Amino acid sequence: MSQTYTVKQVAEMLGYSTNSIYTFLQEGRIKGVRVGKGRFRIPEEELNRILHLSKKSEITTISQSQPAVVEKTLEISQDTPELKTINHSFGLHELHIVSIFDWFFGAAAIVLGASLILYDFKKGQLEFAEFLPWLRTLEISFFAGGLGLILTDLMHKKISFIWHRLFHLILIVTYGTFSYINLKTSEPSGFLLFGFVTLIAGFKFFIRISGIKAFLLFLILYGLGFGVEHITGISHPANSYLSEVFMDNRVFFGSLWIFGVLVTGVFLFLGEKKASVMFWIAMLSAGGGLILNSIFFANTLAWSKSFFLLVTGLTCFLLPVWIVLRVAHENQRRTLALTFGLMTGILLLGIGVIWIMQQNMAEYAARDLQSRLDFGEILVKERMDTVENTLKDASSNQLLIVAFKAENSEELIELLKLIYSNNKVIEKFTALRIDGTILSSYPYDERKQVETSPEFFLPAINERKIYLFDNRKGTDSSGGKLEVGMSAPLIDSEGETVGVLMANIDLIKLKNDLQELANPANEEYFILYNRGGKIIINPDKGINFAQDSLVNNELKEAYNFQGQRVYEISEKIENLNWIIQINSSVDRIFSPTKTVSISIFLTAVLFVGGISLWLVVEKRKYA
Numbered sequence: 001m002s003q004t005y006t007v008k009q010v011a012e013m014l015g016y017s018t019n020s021i022y023t024f025l026q027e028g029r030i031k032g033v034r035v036g037k038g039r040f041r042i043p044e045e046e047l048n049r050i051l052h053l054s055k056k057s058e059i060t061t062i063s064q065s066q067p068a069v070v071e072k073t074l075e076i077s078q079d080t081p082e083l084k085t086i087n088h089s090f091g092l093h094e095l096h097i098v099s100i101f102d103w104f105f106g107a108a109a110i111v112l113g114a115s116l117i118l119y120d121f122k123k124g125q126l127e128f129a130e131f132l133p134w135l136r137t138l139e140i141s142f143f144a145g146g147l148g149l150i151l152t153d154l155m156h157k158k159i160s161f162i163w164h165r166l167f168h169l170i171l172i173v174t175y176g177t178f179s180y181i182n183l184k185t186s187e188p189s190g191f192l193l194f195g196f197v198t199l200i201a202g203f204k205f206f207i208r209i210s211g212i213k214a215f216l217l218f219l220i221l222y223g224l225g226f227g228v229e230h231i232t233g234i235s236h237p238a239n240s241y242l243s244e245v246f247m248d249n250r251v252f253f254g255s256l257w258i259f260g261v262l263v264t265g266v267f268l269f270l271g272e273k274k275a276s277v278m279f280w281i282a283m284l285s286a287g288g289g290l291i292l293n294s295i296f297f298a299n300t301l302a303w304s305k306s307f308f309l310l311v312t313g314l315t316c317f318l319l320p321v322w323i324v325l326r327v328a329h330e331n332q333r334r335t336l337a338l339t340f341g342l343m344t345g346i347l348l349l350g351i352g353v354i355w356i357m358q359q360n361m362a363e364y365a366a367r368d369l370q371s372r373l374d375f376g377e378i379l380v381k382e383r384m385d386t387v388e389n390t391l392k393d394a395s396s397n398q399l400l401i402v403a404f405k406a407e408n409s410e411e412l413i414e415l416l417k418l419i420y421s422n423n424k425v426i427e428k429f430t431a432l433r434i435d436g437t438i439l440s441s442y443p444y445d446e447r448k449q450v451e452t453s454p455e456f457f458l459p460a461i462n463e464r465k466i467y468l469f470d471n472r473k474g475t476d477s478s479g480g481k482l483e484v485g486m487s488a489p490l491i492d493s494e495g496e497t498v499g500v501l502m503a504n505i506d507l508i509k510l511k512n513d514l515q516e517l518a519n520p521a522n523e524e525y526f527i528l529y530n531r532g533g534k535i536i537i538n539p540d541k542g543i544n545f546a547q548d549s550l551v552n553n554e555l556k557e558a559y560n561f562q563g564q565r566v567y568e569i570s571e572k573i574e575n576l577n578w579i580i581q582i583n584s585s586v587d588r589i590f591s592p593t594k595t596v597s598i599s600i601f602l603t604a605v606l607f608v609g610g611i612s613l614w615l616v617v618e619k620r621k622y623a
Contacts (some may be wrong), residue, residue, distance in 0.1 A: 004041035007021045007022060007032075007039075007040055013047075025040055031043075032046070100211040100318070101200075101204060101211035101214040102211060103340050104215060104311065105171060105197070105201055106147070106167075107340055107343070108146070109174070109175070110348070112308050113139045113142025113143035115304050116135065116139045117355055118303040118351065138177065146171065148167035149168055149171060172202050172205060176202075179198055183195075188229055189229065192225040194308070196218055215315065219286055219316070223257075223258075227254045227257040228258070264285070283320050284317065287315075290309045293309050298594060299594050301593075306597070311343075321336065322336065335611070339611045339612075346600070350601075350603075350604075361593075365522075365567055365584060369567065376582060379517065381576070383425055384576060387423075390503065391488040395466075397415070399411075401490050401491075403415060416429045416431065416440065416442035426485075427505060427509075429442050429502070429503055431490075432457050432499055439499065456485075460487040460488060461497055464489050466487070468576070471530050482534060482535075483504055484504070487500050488500070519584070522584045524583065524584045524585075526580065526581065529580075531576075531577045533579075555568075556569075557586065565585070565586040
């Protein structure tokens with residue numbers, strides 16, 4: 001009967017921790033015999049097989065000038081199980097990779113923590129306000145937890161296993177918190193993505209499961225969740241013809257997607273023990289799909305989901321190679337570990353480049369928006385000054401007052417027509433009696449010849465000066481729209497108020513003139529608010545705010561009624577107490593970063609794909 005060895009004995013022989021040997025047994029790298037609950041014995045034949053692999057690797061890699069070292073490395077006595085002369089013959093003795101899921105979990109956390117800085121750039125004040133104090137803690141926890149998980153994995157001999165578990169637990173809590181935040185901020189895709197990785201990580205933390213199985217389980221769960229999300233209509237794709245077709249048939253397409261995920265999952269689990277052709281195809285397809293999805297999120301500036309999915313897709317490319325190299329030579333294993341490190345470094349460098357670009361773009365946007373806002377403020381003030389001066393001249397015109405007192409409608413219309421033709425910023429003139437009835441108007445509109453609300457003219461009569469009205473809606477005949485203009489008392493030579501001349505401002509022309517100052521390439525638009533915070537122009541894109549919330553001379557992030565992220569700057573117009581605001585699409589401002597992000601993503605894909613191919617080719621030398 002051949003001799004068997006305990007897990008502890010094999011661990012000491014091979015230079016690994018007992019936990020690593022248990023992992024190798026779970027993943028099938030080492031074959032053992034279960035002799036009790038959680039207890040294994042490794043047959044001598046299995047140990048010889050491992051040593052045989054190591055012998056072939058040593059012969060291939062050690063210089064011919066050092067034959068004595070090879071001889072010493074291969075010596076083993078069958079009577080002494082606790083030999084330590086082969087410590088360097090089985091893979092890495094300094095560098096140790098326990099679980100690909102741990103490496104994915106840690107590397108994704110590092111990249112995710114860095115990507116939150118891009119979100120933190122303007123704090124996302126509107127949607128993230130409730131959780132803003134947590135943001136910096138999340139960034140640090142992701143980065144420190146991911147780095148700690150990988151380092152304790154590499155330094156398993158020098159660092160206690162407890163530390164490795166501690167960093168694992170920190171990341172579980174951090175991912176779970178971030179998933180909860182996505183749920184509270186109405187981000188179902190982020191909630192599912194980070195929720196599933198939290199679930200699998202927690203399952204792996206408490207139940208012994210191989211890293212490959214854990215990663216595959218995460219892919220399948222996320223794929224199924226993605227399908228259910230679209231079937232229920234929780235997530236809406238970008239506006240396009242194809243997205244409309246998809247939404248009209250979302251049950252069919254979603255069901256088809258779920259079926260595809262289940263079929264792919266079968267191939268993945270069947271090929272997990274050995275990277276077969278179908279397994280390679282399934283993993284490359286999953287990785288490609290995840291990378292395309294990451295590009296979609298990058299185009300919407302959802303950096304956290306984008307970079308996390310990118311790391312997931314790149315890990316899919318590495319997983320088949322990982323399986324091939326489970327029991328491999330030290331140099332190959334070092335290259336695989338180095339690939340993960342360089343991949344993470346490339347993505348961190350990319351995040352840094354995007355962050356610098358965003359800083360510069362936001363600073364330029366702030367200066368540009370402020371300049372356009374200043375011109376807009378000047379335009380509004382000049383427009384209102386023009387209306388006021390026109391009314392002053394008209395209200396002191398004796399011909400107009402005489403015609404008004406005589407109630408000569410035809411002469412009044414001719415005089416109002418003359419004033420109107422010399423002024424293109426007024427929509428309509430209206431001559432009112434003291435009781436508010438209309439004596440005459442130009443341009444004439446029979447549908448609007450009704451009694452005017454006293455709020456438009458009484459202050460002008462009582463105070464005997466020009467009055468600005470901007471906070472009252474017109475009658476039903478005017479569509480109930482907000483009317484803005486000025487009214488001036490008509491005072492005769494004897495000092496008696498005989499009536500009121502009212503001028504309505506042409507808001508459409510004012511809106512168009514302001515829009516000419518905006519940059520259409522960045523989807524910029526002006527919003528003008530009255531003294532009560534109600535919108536005077538652009539009611540189709542603006543949101544009513546209280547006046548005190550609008551006084552802000554700094555660039556800030558907000559959302560319009562369509563849910564689009566915008567940058568805005570507001571200023572108060574002196575004398576009018578109006579607020580003028582200019583908004584610009586964040587997506588358009590940062591659109592150059594989309595091209596940069598795609599370049600970074602392609603660089604990472606080519607790098608990981610090239611390394612994977614090279615490792616597979618190199619593996620043939622040791623087969």
